[in-house]
Amino acid sequence: MAILPKALILLQLAVVCIQLSGVLAQTVPDRCWCLNTLKKRVSKEDVEEFSIFPQRARCNNIEIILTLKPANTTTTTEKIQRCLSPETKQGINLHNCWQRKNTNSTRSTVKMSECF
Incomplete structure (x- = not known):
């Protein structure tokens, strides 16, 4: 029993x-999502929104993922995402904006129009 x-x-x-x-x-x-990052500036007109992911247990990098506006084609509405190096001037500016907008740590995505 x-x-x-x-x-x-x-x-x-x-x-x-x-x-x-x-x-x-x-x-x-x-793991980290961004295996390769862009080192050059992306035009803010081409970026719809961005997400920033801080360092995590299995990724020691701060990751900035840009969601680009869809190209002017009628065949696809797929959004393209690119990783931006957080060490570039644009990456630093976006990270600062994200910190201002994300004061209570509830947002992971910020519209580009909210920063500029």
Whole structure:
């Protein structure tokens, strides 16, 4: 009879671990998203919005991801994303803007029009 309570405790522990692993998998990316970054300036007219991701457990880099406005074609509405080096002058300016707009750490994306 003593085996049943131990089995229930192990089952509950397994359920909690599975639930926590699902939460962590959603919030912590496996690696850096930006493997290559742009070192040159991107025209602000071409950028719709940008996201900044601070250093994380599995990525030691600050990542700036630009979402470019769609090209003037009627065949595709796919948005193109490019990584910008945070060490460029534009990257520093965008990071400063993001910090001003993201005072309560709830936003990851900022519209380019909010900065300039």
